[in-house]
Amino acid sequence: MPKLSRRAVREKAVQSLYQLINAQETFESEAAIAFALEAGDDPEAGFQGSVDPYLQRLVKGVVENKEALDALISDYLTEDWALERIASIDLTILRLAFYELVYVDEEEVPAKVKVNEAIELSKTFSDDKSRKFISGVLAQYLDQVQDE
DSSP: OOOOOOOHHHHHHHHHHHHHOSSSSOHHHHHHHHHHOOOOOOOGOOSSSSOOOOHHHHHHHHHHTTTHHHHHHHHHHHHOOGGSSSSSHHHHHHHHHHHHHSSSOOOSSHHHHHHHHHHHHHHSSHHHHHHHHHHHHHHHHHHHHOOO
Protein backbone atom coordinates (compact mmCIF):
# COMPACT_ATOMS: atom_id res chain seq x y z
CA MET A 1 0.00 0.00 0.00
CA PRO A 2 1.40 3.45 -0.88
CA LYS A 3 2.29 5.77 1.98
CA LEU A 4 -0.64 7.96 2.96
CA SER A 5 -0.34 11.69 3.57
CA ARG A 6 -1.07 12.86 7.11
CA ARG A 7 -4.38 14.30 5.88
CA ALA A 8 -5.34 10.96 4.33
CA VAL A 9 -4.29 9.22 7.56
CA ARG A 10 -6.58 11.52 9.54
CA GLU A 11 -9.45 10.85 7.12
CA LYS A 12 -8.96 7.10 7.54
CA ALA A 13 -8.76 7.58 11.32
CA VAL A 14 -12.11 9.41 11.31
CA GLN A 15 -13.65 6.65 9.19
CA SER A 16 -12.23 3.96 11.46
CA LEU A 17 -13.37 5.67 14.65
CA TYR A 18 -16.80 6.40 13.21
CA GLN A 19 -17.09 2.71 12.30
CA LEU A 20 -16.13 1.75 15.85
CA ILE A 21 -18.76 4.07 17.32
CA ASN A 22 -21.62 3.19 14.98
CA ALA A 23 -21.04 -0.48 14.22
CA GLN A 24 -23.88 -2.86 14.93
CA GLU A 25 -21.28 -5.37 16.03
CA THR A 26 -18.21 -4.81 18.12
CA PHE A 27 -15.13 -4.11 16.04
CA GLU A 28 -11.58 -4.10 17.29
CA SER A 29 -9.39 -1.13 16.32
CA GLU A 30 -7.54 -3.18 13.70
CA ALA A 31 -10.78 -4.34 12.06
CA ALA A 32 -12.12 -0.80 11.91
CA ILE A 33 -8.87 0.43 10.37
CA ALA A 34 -9.02 -2.38 7.81
CA PHE A 35 -12.59 -1.44 7.01
CA ALA A 36 -11.60 2.20 6.48
CA LEU A 37 -8.70 1.14 4.26
CA GLU A 38 -11.18 -0.86 2.16
CA ALA A 39 -9.51 -4.15 2.92
CA GLY A 40 -12.51 -6.06 1.68
CA ASP A 41 -16.08 -6.92 2.47
CA ASP A 42 -15.20 -8.65 5.71
CA PRO A 43 -13.19 -6.40 8.03
CA GLU A 44 -13.24 -9.18 10.65
CA ALA A 45 -11.09 -11.27 8.30
CA GLY A 46 -8.13 -9.03 9.00
CA PHE A 47 -6.12 -6.62 6.93
CA GLN A 48 -3.20 -8.21 5.13
CA GLY A 49 -1.28 -5.06 4.18
CA SER A 50 0.76 -2.71 6.29
CA VAL A 51 -1.01 0.07 8.18
CA ASP A 52 0.49 3.50 8.64
CA PRO A 53 1.83 3.69 12.21
CA TYR A 54 0.35 7.16 12.72
CA LEU A 55 -3.09 5.84 11.71
CA GLN A 56 -2.78 3.05 14.27
CA ARG A 57 -1.58 5.51 16.88
CA LEU A 58 -4.52 7.86 16.29
CA VAL A 59 -7.23 5.21 16.31
CA LYS A 60 -5.87 3.29 19.28
CA GLY A 61 -5.14 6.51 21.14
CA VAL A 62 -8.66 7.85 20.73
CA VAL A 63 -10.20 4.50 21.66
CA GLU A 64 -8.01 4.09 24.75
CA ASN A 65 -8.53 7.70 25.92
CA LYS A 66 -12.16 8.16 24.89
CA GLU A 67 -13.49 8.97 28.37
CA ALA A 68 -10.74 11.52 29.09
CA LEU A 69 -11.22 13.10 25.66
CA ASP A 70 -14.98 13.31 26.14
CA ALA A 71 -14.49 14.97 29.54
CA LEU A 72 -12.07 17.46 28.01
CA ILE A 73 -14.41 18.23 25.11
CA SER A 74 -17.27 18.74 27.59
CA ASP A 75 -15.21 21.40 29.35
CA TYR A 76 -15.32 23.52 26.18
CA LEU A 77 -19.01 23.15 25.39
CA THR A 78 -21.49 25.85 26.34
CA GLU A 79 -24.02 25.12 29.08
CA ASP A 80 -26.78 24.32 26.59
CA TRP A 81 -24.66 21.70 24.82
CA ALA A 82 -23.85 18.16 25.87
CA LEU A 83 -21.83 15.44 24.14
CA GLU A 84 -25.07 13.59 23.38
CA ARG A 85 -26.25 16.51 21.22
CA ILE A 86 -23.17 16.47 19.00
CA ALA A 87 -23.50 14.55 15.74
CA SER A 88 -21.43 11.34 15.83
CA ILE A 89 -19.16 12.42 13.00
CA ASP A 90 -18.51 15.81 14.61
CA LEU A 91 -17.76 14.18 17.96
CA THR A 92 -15.40 11.79 16.19
CA ILE A 93 -13.55 14.72 14.60
CA LEU A 94 -13.37 16.52 17.96
CA ARG A 95 -12.05 13.41 19.71
CA LEU A 96 -9.35 13.02 17.07
CA ALA A 97 -8.41 16.70 17.26
CA PHE A 98 -8.25 16.72 21.06
CA TYR A 99 -6.23 13.50 21.01
CA GLU A 100 -3.67 15.13 18.75
CA LEU A 101 -3.68 18.36 20.76
CA VAL A 102 -3.15 16.59 24.09
CA TYR A 103 -1.16 13.45 23.26
CA VAL A 104 0.86 14.26 20.12
CA ASP A 105 3.95 16.37 20.79
CA GLU A 106 3.83 19.96 19.54
CA GLU A 107 7.18 19.48 17.79
CA GLU A 108 5.84 16.51 15.85
CA VAL A 109 2.66 18.32 14.76
CA PRO A 110 2.13 22.00 15.66
CA ALA A 111 -1.19 22.93 17.30
CA LYS A 112 -2.17 25.18 14.37
CA VAL A 113 -1.79 22.23 12.00
CA LYS A 114 -3.84 19.96 14.28
CA VAL A 115 -6.68 22.49 14.44
CA ASN A 116 -6.54 23.23 10.71
CA GLU A 117 -6.66 19.52 9.91
CA ALA A 118 -9.72 19.07 12.16
CA ILE A 119 -11.45 21.92 10.32
CA GLU A 120 -10.53 20.34 6.97
CA LEU A 121 -11.95 17.02 8.19
CA SER A 122 -15.19 18.77 9.11
CA LYS A 123 -15.36 20.20 5.58
CA THR A 124 -14.96 16.68 4.19
CA PHE A 125 -17.30 14.79 6.51
CA SER A 126 -19.76 17.38 7.79
CA ASP A 127 -21.44 20.68 6.94
CA ASP A 128 -20.55 24.34 7.38
CA LYS A 129 -22.48 24.67 10.64
CA SER A 130 -20.53 21.76 12.11
CA ARG A 131 -17.27 23.20 10.82
CA LYS A 132 -17.96 26.43 12.67
CA PHE A 133 -18.92 24.53 15.83
CA ILE A 134 -15.76 22.39 15.75
CA SER A 135 -13.63 25.45 15.02
CA GLY A 136 -15.19 27.30 17.97
CA VAL A 137 -14.62 24.46 20.44
CA LEU A 138 -11.00 24.07 19.36
CA ALA A 139 -10.42 27.85 19.46
CA GLN A 140 -11.68 27.97 23.06
CA TYR A 141 -9.29 25.17 24.00
CA LEU A 142 -6.32 26.88 22.33
CA ASP A 143 -7.16 30.22 23.96
CA GLN A 144 -7.18 28.64 27.41
CA VAL A 145 -3.99 26.64 26.82
CA GLN A 146 -2.17 29.72 25.54
CA ASP A 147 -3.29 31.71 28.61
CA GLU A 148 -1.73 29.14 30.94
